[in-house]
Amino acid sequence: MNIPMALRLSAFVVFCLNLGARAEPLRIVTTTSDLADIAKRIAGEHGVVQFVCNGNEDPHFLTARPSYTLMARKADLWIRIGMELEVGWEPVILDGARNPRIHVGQPGHLDASLRVHKLDVPHGPISRAMGDIHPSGNPHYWLDPWNVRVVAETIAERLAALRPSNEADFRRNLDCFKRELDERMFGPALVADLGGDVLWDALHKETLDTAIHSSGKSLGGWMAAMASVRGRGLVTYHKNWEYFARRFGLVVMAELEPKPGIPPTAAHLATVAERMKQEGVSFILQDPFYSRKAADRLAGQTGARVLVAASSVGGSPAVGSVFQVFEELVALFTRKN
Amino acid sequence: MQRHIVFCTVFFLGMEFMRPNGIAQPTGAMGGPYGLERSLQAFNPAISVIVDLFYRQDDSEEGIAHVLEGLSGFGHIHGHAHHDHAHGAEKGFNLRHVEIQLSADVDPYFKGSAIVGVDTERAELEVAEIETSHLPWGFKLKGGKFYSDFGYLNAQHSHQWDFIDRPLIFQLVLGEHGLNDKGLQLSWLAPAPFYLLSGVEVFQGNNETAFAYHGEDPLPIYDGPRLGVGWLKFGPDLPGAHGVQIGFSAGVGRHQEAHDGDADGDADHWLDGTHAFWGADAVYKFNAPKPYGQGDITLQAEYLFRRKDLELIDHTLRPELVGNSLVKKQDGYYIQAVYGVLPRWRIGTRFEQVGLKNQDNRPNGEKVRMGASSRAALMLDFTPSEFSRIRLQANQGAYKTEEGKQDVTEVGVQWMVSLGAHGAHKF
Numbered sequence: 141m142n143i144p145m146a147l148r149l150s151a152f153v154v155f156c157l158n159l160g161a162r163a164e165p166l167r168i169v170t171t172t173s174d175l176a177d178i179a180k181r182i183a184g185e186h187g188v189v190q191f192v193c194n195g196n197e198d199p200h201f202l203t204a205r206p207s208y209t210l211m212a213r214k215a216d217l218w219i220r221i222g223m224e225l226e227v228g229w230e231p232v233i234l235d236g237a238r239n240p241r242i243h244v245g246q247p248g249h250l251d252a253s254l255r256v257h258k259l260d261v262p263h264g265p266i267s268r269a270m271g272d273i274h275p276s277g278n279p280h281y282w283l284d285p286w287n288v289r290v291v292a293e294t295i296a297e298r299l300a301a302l303r304p305s306n307e308a309d310f311r312r313n314l315d316c317f318k319r320e321l322d323e324r325m326f327g328p329a330l331v332a333d334l335g336g337d338v339l340w341d342a343l344h345k346e347t348l349d350t351a352i353h354s355s356g357k358s359l360g361g362w363m364a365a366m367a368s369v370r371g372r373g374l375v376t377y378h379k380n381w382e383y384f385a386r387r388f389g390l391v392v393m394a395e396l397e398p399k400p401g402i403p404p405t406a407a408h409l410a411t412v413a414e415r416m417k418q419e420g421v422s423f424i425l426q427d428p429f430y431s432r433k434a435a436d437r438l439a440g441q442t443g444a445r446v447l448v449a450a451s452s453v454g455g456s457p458a459v460g461s462v463f464q465v466f467e468e469l470v471a472l473f474t475r476k477n
Numbered sequence: 478m479q480r481h482i483v484f485c486t487v488f489f490l491g492m493e494f495m496r497p498n499g500i501a502q503p504t505g506a507m508g509g510p511y512g513l514e515r516s517l518q519a520f521n522p523a524i525s526v527i528v529d530l531f532y533r534q535d536d537s538e539e540g541i542a543h544v545l546e547g548l549s550g551f552g553h554i555h556g557h558a559h560h561d562h563a564h565g566a567e568k569g570f571n572l573r574h575v576e577i578q579l580s581a582d583v584d585p586y587f588k589g590s591a592i593v594g595v596d597t598e599r600a601e602l603e604v605a606e607i608e609t610s611h612l613p614w615g616f617k618l619k620g621g622k623f624y625s626d627f628g629y630l631n632a633q634h635s636h637q638w639d640f641i642d643r644p645l646i647f648q649l650v651l652g653e654h655g656l657n658d659k660g661l662q663l664s665w666l667a668p669a670p671f672y673l674l675s676g677v678e679v680f681q682g683n684n685e686t687a688f689a690y691h692g693e694d695p696l697p698i699y700d701g702p703r704l705g706v707g708w709l710k711f712g713p714d715l716p717g718a719h720g721v722q723i724g725f726s727a728g729v730g731r732h733q734e735a736h737d738g739d740a741d742g743d744a745d746h747w748l749d750g751t752h753a754f755w756g757a758d759a760v761y762k763f764n765a766p767k768p769y770g771q772g773d774i775t776l777q778a779e780y781l782f783r784r785k786d787l788e789l790i791d792h793t794l795r796p797e798l799v800g801n802s803l804v805k806k807q808d809g810y811y812i813q814a815v816y817g818v819l820p821r822w823r824i825g826t827r828f829e830q831v832g833l834k835n836q837d838n839r840p841n842g843e844k845v846r847m848g849a850s851s852r853a854a855l856m857l858d859f860t861p862s863e864f865s866r867i868r869l870q871a872n873q874g875a876y877k878t879e880e881g882k883q884d885v886t887e888v889g890v891q892w893m894v895s896l897g898a899h900g901a902h903k904f
Binding site: 197201202205206210224229240271401403 | 610611612613615616617666668670671672674712713714715716718719720721722762764766767768769770773820821861862863864899900901902903904
């Protein structure tokens with residue numbers, strides 16, 4: 141072997157070693173666009189994120205397509221909303237992808253609902269006569285900023301387990317994400333003074349007012365903006381706004397759907413209209429993919445305002461991140477007209 | 478013998494490569510007041526039951542089943558694994574067998590499921606399958622009694638169809654149950670930038686109308702497996718709400734028939750040989766950004782060609798023909814479209830033809846070309862929830878039978894519900 145050949149060979153070896161040192165980004169596939177947005181923020185440069193169901197599609201009625209199988213085949217991590225939301229299509233994709241890494245129970249399969257705060261968990265016997273009911277509770281939990289925070293933590297933890305060498309980066313991304321969320325939720329001044337954890341803790345213990353008072357800084361962000369509509373009545377199309385409503389003190393009086401997953405009927409709408417008049421409901425809230433007809437009719441009868449907002453990232457062109465989902469909602473609710 | 482060794486090798490090589498990851502994972506909150514009960518039930522198989530009732534009428538004298546049995550080129554054959562007239566839909570009320578389905582992960586290596594079809598007279602094991610969940614490199618091995626994945630519609634259960642009845646070509650060539658048999662399937666998802674799934678299947682070779690192994694004297698007895706099938710499914714990686722899948726399939730197996738030429742109740746001539754088929758299928762689906770299935774579109778078409786090459790083994794009435802051959806070449810297709818016209822309401826239409834190629838080269842030297850039959854269908858269905866569906870369907874058929882041309886109008890109403898576990902359906 142002559143010298144130049146040996147040189148070239150060793151240069152090639154060094155080149156390969158360099159390639160090896162820069163690990164391939166983790167391939168992450170999420171079931172929804174919201175999870176994808178959070179995962180992107182946490183994984184940063186160490187992950188490539190794809191999602192199955194976009195915000196303008198109804199996750200209850202999705203058909204498994206060959207392109208989903210392609211995504212799942214190479215995935216290192218699969219993240220789902222859970223609580224039976226994807227029960228009609230997730231098993232087909234996971235089964236078809238032949239990727240043992242992301243089977244349920246494997247480290248590459250993450251159920252994002254693991255530690256979230258759940259609502260509408262049925263107590264007592266349940267039956268399908270109650271409509272499309274989810275035995276684990278209402279799965280639309282990403283509409284509570286607290287749950288977004290919890291999901292980000294859950295994802296960061298799993299990413300660190302899968303790729304320990306990047307743990308510090310995941311933690312930094314998580315801290316950055318939580319800081320931004322907390323500032324948007326409570327306002328930067330308060331977060332700078334007390335820290336997000338303290339504020340959330342106070343909110344859960346219903347001692348937020350005391351905490352704010354002791355700080356001397358004023359409440360900002362979504363909490364401050366939504367204070368103007370606190371306690372107001374709300375009617376929603378589908379039962380998917382509970383988390384948002386409860387977090388910001390709105391009261392969901394009724395749904396336009398007589399039962400989850402069953403389209404509005406004239407008889408049911410008449411009852412809802414009656415209730416809205418009696419109890420003074422101010423808002424009707426629905427996703428853009430539902431027909432506005434029923435809501436507009438009710439608004440005409442009762443004087444309530446129809447708000448059409450995306451409940452997921454990509455549900456309307458303006459909503460490109462989980463933060464924008466809340467920004468848009470808050471803007472709609474607090475718009476003066 | 479060699480074949481058996483190959484199967485065993487494939488099977489055990491597969492087992493060797495299954496490496497489940499041993500890291501314990503939290504498997505979701507078992508909280509709530511029913512937590513304990515739920516945790517005890519966690520290992521129970523998922524159970525679902527499909528009840529499928531339909532009512533039908535037609536304007537033929539002896540029923541549509543009789544017309545189809547006499548269809549030129551696809552005529553009824555005696556001496557099959559199943560009994561005659563077992564599943565022909567009657568005029569009036571019909572209860573398609575109630576499907577009881579159980580499925581669960583067996584262990585980290587295998588998944589299992591069983592479907593028992595029960596009707597008012599008997600119970601029948603429709604599916605009992607085991608499949609691997611951990612083979613590497615995109616392989617999967619399935620064994621048991623299962624529906625072949627050839628074509629598009631064959632592997633679908635009757636409750637997944639968009640029409641009450643199976644397309645004519647499949648009913649005529651493979652019978653009311655389609656290609657469902659005992660055997661093994663090895664499939665492979667290719668590491669390509671598009672969806673490419675291929676599979677090979679070996680079956681015992683028992684079917685209602687094809688590959689039927691009679692084995693009665695004077696037919697020779699062949700050991701199983703007597704049928705091999707191969708297929709390929711291709712799907713481009715389309716963006717957004719569009720999905721496409723195109724498939725090709727072929728199969729060949731041993732085939733035997735016993736006929737009762739003088740209709741005295743006893744078989745009088747016997748045929749032995751091979752039965753081959755090949756087909757192509759295409760499906761397009763559009764998932765509209767509207768709730769309750771409104772605006773969704775499904776377009777679907779399949780073509781199937783079959784060829785039988787048989788030798789007359791014995792003929793008690795015309796012994797001089799023994800040793801001569803019978804070649805049967807028949808084909809057919811269907812094309813259908815379903816559209817979500819309103820929330821929860823769909824309309825659909827289907828057109829099909831059989832016998833575009835319809836030729837028999839008979840043992841007596843005759844070459845007979847027979848004509849084509851066609852059928853058009855209109856369908857309207859309502860899906861109150863994901864667990865129930867009501868369907869109205871009308872068929873208008875122009876059939877070329879041994880007794881001449883016959884037009885038959887059929888109407889049907891179907892009411893089906895699914896109880897228990899929420900099923901997930903393939904593309």
